[in-house]
Amino acid sequence: MNLSRLDLNLVVALRALLEERNVTRAGQRVGLSQPAMSAALARLRRHFDDDLLARVGGHYELTALGQVLLDRTATAYDVLERLFASQADFDPAEEHREFTLIASDYAVAVFGTELARVVHEEAPGIRLRFAQTPPTVVDATDALLSTSDGLLMPHGVISDFPATDLYGDRWVFLVADDHPGVDGRLTREDLARLPWVTYQRTYDAPAVRQLGMLGIEPRVEVSVDGFQLIPLLVAGTRRIALVQARLARLLAPLAAVRVVEPPYEAVPLREAMWWHPVHTHDAAHIWLRETAARVGRRMAHEPEGEQAGPGEREFGEGPRPDHGQ
Numbered sequence: 001m002n003l004s005r006l007d008l009n010l011v012v013a014l015r016a017l018l019e020e021r022n023v024t025r026a027g028q029r030v031g032l033s034q035p036a037m038s039a040a041l042a043r044l045r046r047h048f049d050d051d052l053l054a055r056v057g058g059h060y061e062l063t064a065l066g067q068v069l070l071d072r073t074a075t076a077y078d079v080l081e082r083l084f085a086s087q088a089d090f091d092p093a094e095e096h097r098e099f100t101l102i103a104s105d106y107a108v109a110v111f112g113t114e115l116a117r118v119v120h121e122e123a124p125g126i127r128l129r130f131a132q133t134p135p136t137v138v139d140a141t142d143a144l145l146s147t148s149d150g151l152l153m154p155h156g157v158i159s160d161f162p163a164t165d166l167y168g169d170r171w172v173f174l175v176a177d178d179h180p181g182v183d184g185r186l187t188r189e190d191l192a193r194l195p196w197v198t199y200q201r202t203y204d205a206p207a208v209r210q211l212g213m214l215g216i217e218p219r220v221e222v223s224v225d226g227f228q229l230i231p232l233l234v235a236g237t238r239r240i241a242l243v244q245a246r247l248a249r250l251l252a253p254l255a256a257v258r259v260v261e262p263p264y265e266a267v268p269l270r271e272a273m274w275w276h277p278v279h280t281h282d283a284a285h286i287w288l289r290e291t292a293a294r295v296g297r298r299m300a301h302e303p304e305g306e307q308a309g310p311g312e313r314e315f316g317e318g319p320r321p322d323h324g325q
Contacts, residue, residue, distance in 0.1 A: 010047075011080060013040040015073045021053060021060045078147040079278070090283035092123035092291075099288055100129045102137070102144060103152035106227040107271065110246045111152065111166060115295050122291070145276035149288060155270045156206035162280060163272040164289055166296030169244045171207050171266040174234045177256040181238065186263050188216060190240070195221035197233045197241040207242060210267050231255035244269060271296075 016026035017037070027037035045052055052069070053060040062070065103112060108130045119126050133153070137144055141158050145151060151158075152166070175182045182190065191211075200223035211218065222233050228251060230241045235255040248259050273292050279285040 006047075007043075008080065010040060010044060011073065011076055013037065014044055014052075014069065015077050017041055017044070017053060018062060018066055018070045018073055021062065023053075075143055075147055090287050092126060092287055094125065095123065095284070096125035097284065098127040098129055099149040099284075100131055101150050101152060101273075102133050102148050103130050104133050104227060106244055106247050107152040109228060109250060110169070110244070111271065111295065111299065114299065115292060118291060118295055142276070145274065146278065149275065149279065149285060150292075151274040152271060153274060154206070155272055158274065161274050162277060163274045164293050164296075166271045166273055166292060167299040169246050169269040169271065171242055171262060171269065172245045172248050173260045173262060174231055174241045174243055174248060174252070174257045175260055176235055176237055176239075177258055178236075179238060182240075182260065184260075186240070186260050188214065188263050191216045191218070191263070193219075195219050195237075195239045197222045197224065197230050197239050199223070199227055199230070200225055206267050207269070210264075214264060231257045 012030050013026070013032070016029045017023070017040075020026040020029060023037050023041060024034050026032075027034050030037075032040070041053070048065060048069075050065040051063050052066040054063050101112070112128075112130055116128050119128055131148070133151070134144065137151070137153070138158060141151075141161065145161060155163075155165075173186055175186070181194065196218040198218060198220050221239055224230060224233060227243060227247055230243055231248075231251045232255050233239065234241050234257050240260075242262075245259070252259055273289060275285065275289070
């Protein structure tokens with residue numbers, strides 16, 4: 001494909017046509033007349049050798065190829081928009097723009113709130129948008145990172161992208177305050193015997209893999225699409241749950257639960273910010289990464305939980321260097 005022969009304005013037209021499925025509305029959306037948009041559609045049909053929009057009764061529907069192009073065009077548009085928005089200089093006190101960070105509710109609660117506070121104080125024109133991590137994060141990491149400004153995720157789930165370390169955490173268990181079968185501690189037999197509440201995605205994969213290596217198969221009774229709901233599903237039941245100590249410190253006072261240390265040396269958790277290489281040398285993105293790393297360094301010197309765990313020695317360290325610079 002010779003990109004020099006393509007008119008990139010057609011990307012704008014293609015996205016509008018595929019999403020609106022109407023030539024007139026697509027033209028109004030991008031500021032083109034109906035004849036100009038019809039001409040753009042004709043050029044696109046010649047290029048793809050496909051109708052893209054097929055008339056069915058009194059309206060248009062996407063062809064099979066048009067359906068395939070729908071998501072790809074939106075991704076390409078976002079990449080181009082971010083590419084041409086790149087800057088050589090960035091003054092956070094004067095700039096007005098939005099950064100999108102993909103994150104779990106755990107990362108937003110523990111880290112995102114502090115990052116947002118710092119950004120509010122230092123860059124009043126900057127907006128942060130936190131989007132939920134999708135189930136496709138492992139299989140479509142490149143596409144996800146190319147259309148966002150970063151991904152907050154621990155090491156051990158994705159790789160081969162630049163990252164900067166933020167802070168450390170450790171794993172602890174939550175049990176009900178009045179749990180009849182757990183006094184001051186849990187045993188490995190308890191972990192196999194008692195019902196569990198689990199986070200239904202795989203972002204805590206290293207911790208889950210460790211359980212398997214120890215021969216522990218959790219008996220999952222409830223799974224939930226968010227860490228912050230877990231304490232409510234543990235309170236008043238015989239269930240147990242594995243959660244991050246920093247989150248437990250925030251949420252345990254809100255539910256009738258208590259924190260119990262794992263009956264094994266749990267693998268430590270190191271949260272990082274990952275990004276697409278296309279952002280590496282962008283001044284605005286460098287500022288975002290440096291600000292995130294600064295917030296992470298501050299957190300790294302704060303206790304992540306009231307009880308010291310076997311991985312505690314890891315968490316007095318500051319973040320490792322920004323691997324993308």
